[in-house]
Amino acid sequence: MSDATHSAPHKPTSRSLHAVDARTKRRNASESRFKAMGIGAIGIGLAFLVLLLSTIVVNGSSAFQQTFIDVPVYLDPAKIDKKGNRDLADLKKATTFTYAPLIQNGLLDVVQKAGLETDLSKAKELKNLISASAAAQVRDRVLADPSLIGQTIDFKILASSRVDGYLKGRVKRADIAQDKNISVAQLDLTDALRKAGVIHKGFNTAFIFGADASDSRAEQAGIGVSMLGSFYMMLVVLVLALPIGVAASIYLEEFAAKNRFTDLIEVNISNLAAVPSIVFGILGLSVFIQFAHLPQSAPLVGGLVLTLMTLPTIIISTRAALKAVPPSIRDAALGVGASKMQSVFHHVLPLAMPGILTGTIIGLAQALGETAPLLLIGMVGYVATNTPDGFIDGFVSPNSAMPAQIYEWAKRADPAFYERAWGGIIILLVFLLSMNIIAIILRRKFERRW
Amino acid sequence: MPVFWIFVIVLALTGAGFVMGRARALSSVDGDRRRLHSLPSYAGALVAMSAFLPALALFVLMLALNATGMILTGATLLATLIGIALSLRLISPEFRARNAVETGVRGLLIAAASVAILTTIGIVLSLVFNTVEFFNLYPIKAFFLGLNWTPSFGGGSELGILPLLWGTLYISFIALLVAVPIGLYAAVYLSEYASHPVRSAIKPLLEILAGIPTIVYGLFALLTVGPFLMSIFGPNGPTAAIAENGWMHAGTAVMTAGLVMGIMLIPFVSSLSDDIINAVPQSLRDGSYGLGATKSETIKQVILPAALPGIVGAILLAASRAIGETMIVVLGAGAAARLSLNPFDAMTTVTAKIVSQLTGDADFASPEALVAFSLAMTLFVITLGLNIFALWIVRKYREQYE
Numbered sequence: 001m002s003d004a005t006h007s008a009p010h011k012p013t014s015r016s017l018h019a020v021d022a023r024t025k026r027r028n029a030s031e032s033r034f035k036a037m038g039i040g041a042i043g044i045g046l047a048f049l050v051l052l053l054s055t056i057v058v059n060g061s062s063a064f065q066q067t068f069i070d071v072p073v074y075l076d077p078a079k080i081d082k083k084g085n086r087d088l089a090d091l092k093k094a095t096t097f098t099y100a101p102l103i104q105n106g107l108l109d110v111v112q113k114a115g116l117e118t119d120l121s122k123a124k125e126l127k128n129l130i131s132a133s134a135a136a137q138v139r140d141r142v143l144a145d146p147s148l149i150g151q152t153i154d155f156k157i158l159a160s161s162r163v164d165g166y167l168k169g170r171v172k173r174a175d176i177a178q179d180k181n182i183s184v185a186q187l188d189l190t191d192a193l194r195k196a197g198v199i200h201k202g203f204n205t206a207f208i209f210g211a212d213a214s215d216s217r218a219e220q221a222g223i224g225v226s227m228l229g230s231f232y233m234m235l236v237v238l239v240l241a242l243p244i245g246v247a248a249s250i251y252l253e254e255f256a257a258k259n260r261f262t263d264l265i266e267v268n269i270s271n272l273a274a275v276p277s278i279v280f281g282i283l284g285l286s287v288f289i290q291f292a293h294l295p296q297s298a299p300l301v302g303g304l305v306l307t308l309m310t311l312p313t314i315i316i317s318t319r320a321a322l323k324a325v326p327p328s329i330r331d332a333a334l335g336v337g338a339s340k341m342q343s344v345f346h347h348v349l350p351l352a353m354p355g356i357l358t359g360t361i362i363g364l365a366q367a368l369g370e371t372a373p374l375l376l377i378g379m380v381g382y383v384a385t386n387t388p389d390g391f392i393d394g395f396v397s398p399n400s401a402m403p404a405q406i407y408e409w410a411k412r413a414d415p416a417f418y419e420r421a422w423g424g425i426i427i428l429l430v431f432l433l434s435m436n437i438i439a440i441i442l443r444r445k446f447e448r449r450w
Numbered sequence: 451m452p453v454f455w456i457f458v459i460v461l462a463l464t465g466a467g468f469v470m471g472r473a474r475a476l477s478s479v480d481g482d483r484r485r486l487h488s489l490p491s492y493a494g495a496l497v498a499m500s501a502f503l504p505a506l507a508l509f510v511l512m513l514a515l516n517a518t519g520m521i522l523t524g525a526t527l528l529a530t531l532i533g534i535a536l537s538l539r540l541i542s543p544e545f546r547a548r549n550a551v552e553t554g555v556r557g558l559l560i561a562a563a564s565v566a567i568l569t570t571i572g573i574v575l576s577l578v579f580n581t582v583e584f585f586n587l588y589p590i591k592a593f594f595l596g597l598n599w600t601p602s603f604g605g606g607s608e609l610g611i612l613p614l615l616w617g618t619l620y621i622s623f624i625a626l627l628v629a630v631p632i633g634l635y636a637a638v639y640l641s642e643y644a645s646h647p648v649r650s651a652i653k654p655l656l657e658i659l660a661g662i663p664t665i666v667y668g669l670f671a672l673l674t675v676g677p678f679l680m681s682i683f684g685p686n687g688p689t690a691a692i693a694e695n696g697w698m699h700a701g702t703a704v705m706t707a708g709l710v711m712g713i714m715l716i717p718f719v720s721s722l723s724d725d726i727i728n729a730v731p732q733s734l735r736d737g738s739y740g741l742g743a744t745k746s747e748t749i750k751q752v753i754l755p756a757a758l759p760g761i762v763g764a765i766l767l768a769a770s771r772a773i774g775e776t777m778i779v780v781l782g783a784g785a786a787a788r789l790s791l792n793p794f795d796a797m798t799t800v801t802a803k804i805v806s807q808l809t810g811d812a813d814f815a816s817p818e819a820l821v822a823f824s825l826a827m828t829l830f831v832i833t834l835g836l837n838i839f840a841l842w843i844v845r846k847y848r849e850q851y852e
Contacts, residue, residue, distance in 0.1 A: 034746035038639025041632045045656050046714045247562035268566040275839040276774025282826045286576035308569045341552040369663025372776035376808050403665040
C-alpha cells in the first residue's frame with residue numbers, strides 16, 4: 001500500500017558508487033568548510049590568548065630591570081650640618097634640596113675622573129640623569145648614621161626614568177626634542193657612562209616590594225604595598241566567605257525544606273552571581289562607608305565587598321561538592337545512630353572538602369583580579385604609598401590593591417608607568433596562575449569518584 | 451586597637467566556657483559519662499556558643515549605634531559572662547545539650563544562607579535611597595530622556611542617560627559580534643567534532659581567557675589594540691584616503707573596547723553553548739545520521755534549532771556581562787559621551803561614568819555624584835532583567851528534554 005509502488009518508475013541515472021556526483025561533492029565541501037570554520041574559531045580564540053600573553057610578557061618583563069648609577073657622594077658637612085653638632089633634630093632640617101647638589105657633584109666628579117667627553121660641565125646639568133628619589137635615599141642614610149658626614153660614600157642610586165627608558169629602548173633620540181627632562185647631550189653622556197660601567201642595569205627588587213611613587217618618579221614606583229593590600233583583602237575574604245559560603249551551602253543542600261524561603265535564597269544567589277561587580281562597589285560605598293562609617297580605602301572594606309561578590313561562586317561550587325557525596329554515606333551515618341547534623345559535619349563535609357577548597361581558591365582568584373568595586377570605595381592606586389605598620393593596621397590603614405594599582409599606572413601620562421602596569425600584570429597573573437594550579441592539584445589529588 | 455582586644459578577650463572567655471561546660475557536665479555525673487544524655491563536649495560547645503554569639507550580636511548592634519569605649523567593652527564582656535553563667539546553670543545529666551547545640555548550629559546555617567538575601571536588600575536599598583535623593587535634585591524626565599551628558603561640578607550640568615546607554619549598547623553589540631560567532635563555532639567544534647584528548651586540551655586553554663582579570667583586558671585595549679587600530683583607521687593609516695582624516699581620532703574608541711570585550715566573552719559563550727549543545731539528546735543526532743545527513747547538516751538543521759532557545763539564553767547572559775563590564779570600557783572606550791554611529795568614535799558607558807562620577811572630587815550630596823546611583827540602578831535593572839529572562843529561557847529549554 002505504500003506510495004512507492006505507485007510512483008512513476010525511476011528514470012535510470014548514470015550514478016556510480018565510484019564516481020562522486022556533484023551534489024555529494026557539494027555536500028562534502030560544505031561539511032569540510034563547516035569543520036574548518038570550527039577549527040578557525042578555536043584558532044582565533046587561541047591566537048588571541050597567545051597574543052595577549054605575549055604582549056604582557058614582551059611589555060612587562062622590562063619592569064623587572066632597572067637602571068642604577070654608582071655614585072660616590074661626598075657628604076659635605078658644610079652643607080648638611082651647618083651647625084656642626086651632628087644633632088639629629090638639626091640634621092633633619094636639611095631637606096632633600098640640600099642633598100641633590102651633593103649627588104650631582106659626585107656624578108660630575110665621576111665623569112671628569114673617567115675623562116669622558118661631554119658638553120655638560122656643570123653639576124646641575126646632570127640633574128636629569130638622576131632620579132628625584134636619590135636625594136631622599138642619601139638623606140635617609142645620613143639620618144640613620146650621622147657619623148658618615150664628612151666622608152665620601154658609594155651610593156647605588158636610581159637613574160631617572162628617561163635614562164632608564166633610553167637604555168630599555170622606550171625613549172628614543174628622535175622623540176626628545178620637546179622633552180624638558182632629558183637632552184641629547186645627556187643621552188650621549190649616558191652612553192659614555194654606560195660604557196664606563198657607572199650606569200648599569202640590575203634586577204628591580206624595589207618594583208616587587210616597593211610603594212607607589214608620585215607622577216614624576218616612575219623609576220621608583222613599586223607594587224609591593226598594594227600587594228600587601230590585596231593580601232589583607234584576601235585574608236578577609238577567606239575568613240568570611242569560606243565559612244559563610246560553606247554554611248549556606250550545607251543549609252541549602254542538606255537541611256532546607258522545599259519552601260518559599262528556600263526558593264527566595266536560591267533566586268537571590270543566582271542573581272547575585274550575575275550582578276555587575278561595580279554594583280557591589282556601590283553597595284560597599286553606601287552600606288559600609290556611608291552607613292556603617294568604616295574607614296575609606298581600607299582593605300577591610302574591600303575584603304567585605306569582595307566577600308559578598310565571591311559568595312555565590314563559593315556557594316555554587318560547594319553545593320556541587322556536597323551533591324557529589326553519595327547518599328549512602330549519609331544513610332550509613334544515620335543508620336548507626338548519628339544525628340542529621342553529625343552525619344553532615346562528621347562524614348559528608350570532610351568528604352566534600354577538596355571540592356570546597358578548589359571552589360574557594362577559584363573564588364579567591366576571581367576576587368584578587370577584581371578592580372571596579374575597589375575604585376568606588378577609595379582603594380585607588382595612589383593611596384598605596386606607605387607600608388602598614390603591623391598586622392591590624394594592615395586591615396584598616398588606607399591601601400590599594402594590585403589591580404587598582406595597575407589601573408592607576410595605566411591612567412598616568414608618563415609612558416614609563418605603562419611598563420610598570422604590564423609588569424604588575426605579570427605579578428598578578430603569576431599569583432592567579434599559582435592559585436589555579438593549586439586548585440587543580442587539590443582536585444587531582446583528593447577528588448574521589450564515587 | 452580596643453576592638454581587637456575585646457575580640458581576643460571574648461574568644462578567651464569562650465574557650466574557658468567550653469572547658470567549664472565540659473567539666474560541669476562530667477562532674478554532674480561524677481565522671482561517669484554514660485549517665486549523660488549528650489557527650490560532654492556538647493555541653494562545652496553549648497556554653498561556648500552562648501558565650502560568643504549573644505556577645506557578638508550585641509557588639510555589632512552597639513557598633514551600629516556608634517557606642518564606643520568603656521560602654522562597648524563593658525556591655526560585650528558582660529554579655530559574654532552572662533551567657534556563660536546562664537548556660538552553665540542549664541547543664542545536668544538529663545539536659546539535651548546536643549539538641550540545643552544542633553538547634554543553634556542550624557540557626558547559624560540559616561543565617562549564613564540569608565546573607566544572600568541581605569546582600570540583595572542592601573544593594574536595592576542603597577540604590578533606591580540615593581536614586582530618590584538624586585531625583586529630588588534633578589528632574590527624572592531629563593535624566594531618562596536627555597540627549598546630553600555634560601556634568602560640571604560647578605552646577606548647571608546636563609545629565610541625560612541616553613548617550614551613555616547608547617555607548618553601552620553599541621560596545622556590547624560589537625563585543626557580541628566578535629564573541630558569538632567565534633564562541634559558537636568553537637563550541638560546535640568542541641562538542642561535535644573534536645576527539646576527547648583535543649577537547650580536554652583546548653577547553654581549559656580557551657577558559658584561561660575567562661580567568662584573566664578584566665584590568666588586563668583594559669590595559670590590552672588601551673595600550674595594544676587602540677594604537678593598532680589607530681595605525682589602520684587613524685589619520686595616518688591606509689584608510690585615511692577614503693575618509694578625510696581617517697575614521698578614528700584616538701586610540702580609545704567603541705571598536706577598541708568592543709573588540710577586546712569580545713575576546714573576553716569568547717569562552718563565556720563557548721562554554722555555555724557547549725553545555726547546551728551537549729544537552730541535546732543523542733537520539734536526535736542518530737535520527738538525522740540515519741536519514742543520511744552529514745555531520746554539518748545534522749548540526750545546522752537538527753542540533754542548532756533544537757538548542758536555539760538555550761543558545762539565545764547564553765547570548766543574553768553574555769550581553770548582560772558585556773553591559774555590566776567596567777574596566778575594559780573605563781580604559782578602552784574613552785571618556786566623551788556621544789551619540790554617534792561611527793564605531794571608531796570614542797564613547798562612554800554607564801559603568802565608566804559610575805566610576806568617574808564617584809571617584810572624582812564631587813561633593814557627595816551633589817547631583818553630579820548622586821547620578822552615579824541612578825546610573826547603577828538602571829544598570830542593575832537592565833542586567834537583572836536580562837538574566838532572569840535568559841535563565842528562564844534556559845530552564846524552559848532544559849525541561850523540554852528532561
